[in-house]
Amino acid sequence: MRRIRPLLVAVVACGTIAACEEQLESGVACPSLCPQQAAGMKDTTFDAVEYDTAIAGYPPTGAETELLFADRPGVLDARVIVRFDTLPAFFKHTNFPDDSAITSIDSVIVRLRISRSDTLGPSVTIDAYDVDIDTTGIGPVDDTTRAALLAQFTPDRVVGSRTFTALELGDSIAVPIDPSFVLDRILDSSGTGRRRLRLGFKMSASQPAEFAVHASNAGYPPVLFIRQTGDSTIQTNIDFAYSSTPATDRAVAAEVADFQLIAAGPPPPPPNVLRVGGAPANRVYLRFNVPSAILDSSDVVRASLLLTQRPNPGSPSASDTDYVTPFEIVSGAAVTDIRRALVFLGFSMDSISLAPGDSAVRSFEVIDVVRRWRGTSPTRTPRSLALRANREGRSAWQADFFGRGAPPAVRPQLRLTYIPQSRAGLP
C-alpha cells in the first residue's frame, strides 16, 4: 500500500493536469447567448497626402545589377561605363622562372555578360570610348556625373568597336580595344600617371534596340583580357572591373567599378504628375497626414492608397504591363533629404500591374504600413511611403499618376476602413 500511495497521487495529479486543457469557444447558441457584435465598421476616403514628389536617379549610381544598352532616338540613349583601374605590368612567360614585363600587346577585349537581349532584333554596334578624364590643371572632377562623362564621348576618343548580329547577343559579347592604347596606359608612355582604363560603351543600331548586361553587383563583372603575344601557350592576363576612386571612400569606389550612364531619356512629366520608373528611374515619395482620431483611437482594418493613373501613350513600352509597388520608408525624421530617404526602402506591399498607356484609379493596399503608424509621432516617424517600378534601372518603362496638386477628382486619396474602439466587457 505504501508503494501505491505515491503512484496514486501521481496518477491523480497527472490526470488533473491533463484534464486542464481548455476548449472555450462556443458559438452554437449565437446570437442568442453570445455577446453583441462590436460597433460596425466605418469607411472614409479623404485627401491624406500632405506632400508628394518624384525624384529621378534610382537605383543610385553604381548600385545597378544590370546595365542597359539602348538606342531609341528621342526616347532613350543608355550607355555603360566600366573602369579597370589596375592594369597588369608583367606576364608569365613560358619556361621562364620569373615574370616578364609587358612590352607589347597582341590583343585586348572586354567581355560583358548579357542578362537580357533580343535575338530577333537588328544588328548593333558597340563602340568603346576612353572616358578617363585628365584633371591636370583643372582640379578634382566628379567623373561619375552625366555632364562630365558625356563630354568624353567624342569621335577622337573611340578606342574600340564591333558590330554584333542579333544572334550573337546570346551569352556574352567581347568588344575589342586598341592594343596600342592599352599598352600606352600600362607603360604610361604619355606620362599622364594614369595607369588605368576607363571605358564608356555606346550602342548604335539601324532600328530602335536595347539589351542589358550584368553589372558587378550581380556577380558577373566586366572582364578585361590582355594577350601579350599570339602564342596561345602564354597565359592571358585577366582583369576585373575595379575603381580606385574616390580614394577616400572605398565603399563608393567599389560601387562605381561599373555603372549606368543615361545620355538621353524620355521627356519629364508635366506639373502635378508623379512619375514612377523611366530612365533615369524615378521613385515617388508620399507623406501622409492621417487624423489621430482614426489612426490611434480606432482599429484600422483596411487602408487603400487610391492613385489616378495618367495615360502616357508616348512612354517607352506604353503597352507593356509591369508592376508598381509601394514600399515603407524606414528612415527616420533625421533624414530630411528626400532623395536619400527614398534609398531606405523597407518592406513592400501589394503591387499593381499596369501599362503606361492606360488610365484608371489604382488601389494599392497599404494596411501594413498604416498600422505601423499607430501610436507614433509624425515628427519622429514620418508617415511616408515610396512607389517604385519593378523594372527600375533596367528599362525606360514608366507610369504617371496625378499628384496632390491636380484637380480634386484625380488627386491621391487614402481610403480607410476602421472599427471605432469600444472597451467592451461588462456583462
Add this chain to the structure above:
Amino acid sequence: MIRTARRLWRPLIAALTLTASAVTALGAQGTLSTQGLGFPPGQLSTKAATMGGAIGEADPLSPLNPAAISLLTASVIMMQAEPEFRLLTFGGASQATSVSRFPLFIGALPIRSKWVVMASASTLFDRTWGTTARDTQVVGTDTIGATVAQLSDGSIEDVRLAAAYTVNSWLRLGVGGHAYSGRDVLRTIRNFDDTLRFALDTSRSTLGFGGGAVSLGAEALWPKVAAVGLSYRRGGPLRTYQGNDVVRTSSAPDHVGVSLLYLGIEGTTLAVRLARDDWSRSAGLSPTLAVHEGLDLGLGADVRGPKFGGGSMGLRAGARWRTLPFSNGPTAVREQTYSTGLGLPLGPRAEVSVGGLRAFRSGPAGASESAWTISTGFLVRP
C-alpha cells in the same frame, strides 16, 4: 491557458490598455452557465461538492462558515482543481467546450488550543468563456464577411482571512474578512474572409474588480449525534475598474446558509444544506444584468469505506439544486447536480479527495447544458 494561483493575488487595480472609450455591454457570453458576471462554483471543497454541497456551512475546508475552521486540529494546506467539460445544446445543435478551474486554495493554522486562523482564496465568479460567430457588414459598396471570436479570461476571487474560536465543547464561533479581487481580459479577434485587403484585427480590454465583505459564523457539534453550521456574509462595495477609473459601483452579494448534519450512524454523515445568495446586490455593475435569486439546496452522504492509507476511505454522494445568478433574459438558468466522490487518506499527513459532478442546466430559448466536473483536492498537513 490554465488559470494559476497567481491570479488570486492580483492587485485590485488592473492594468488598462488604450483609450477611455465608453464601456459597452456584451449581452451574453456563449454558454448558459457563464452569463453575467460569470459562473459561481460555490466556494465548496471537493468533499463538500461531492456531497451536493450539503456540508458546506459545516465544512472547515469550504470558505463559507468561518466558525467551521475550528474543526481543524492541525495546520493544513490545500489546493483544488476542477476542470469542467460542457455540452451546450441549442436549436438541435450541440457544441462541447471545456474550462479548467482552480477554485480553492487554503492555508490554516491552529493557534494554541482554542484558536484557528485560515487564509483562503476561492472563486466567487469564473469569467472564462469564448464565442465564435460569423459577422457580415456592408461598408460602402463592399460586403465584408468575417469570423469574430470573443474571449474572456478572468475571475472574481474571494480572498478571506478567518479566525475561529472554540467557546466550549459544543460551540464554535468565527469571523472572516473578505477582499474581492479580480481581473478580466477580454479579446475580440476579427478574421476577415478577404485577407488580401483586410488585416486581422485584435482588440483587447482589461477590467478589474475590487470589493470587500465580512462574514460571521457559528457551529454547534454534538459528537455522534449532530452538527449545525450557520453562516452569514455581508457584502460590501464591489467595483469595476478600467485602469484607475471606477466604471461601475455596486455591492457584493450577501450570503446566508445553514447545514444540518446527522452523525448518529456509525461511520456515516448525512447532511442537508440550504443557502441563499443575494446576487441582485451586484446588479449595479451593469444595467443589462439579468439577475435571478433562488435557494441553493443540497443533500449528501459520507460513508466510511475500506481501510486505505492508514485510515479509512470516504465514500461520498450527493445532489444539489440551485438557480444560477445570471442569464441573458428574464428566464433563469436552473441547475441540478449529482455527485459522487472518494476521500483517500495518504498517511497521517496527506489526503486526496476526488469526485465527479454531473450537472444539468436549463435556460431560456430552449437552450440546455450538461457538464461533467472532475473535482480533485490535494491536502497536506505540514
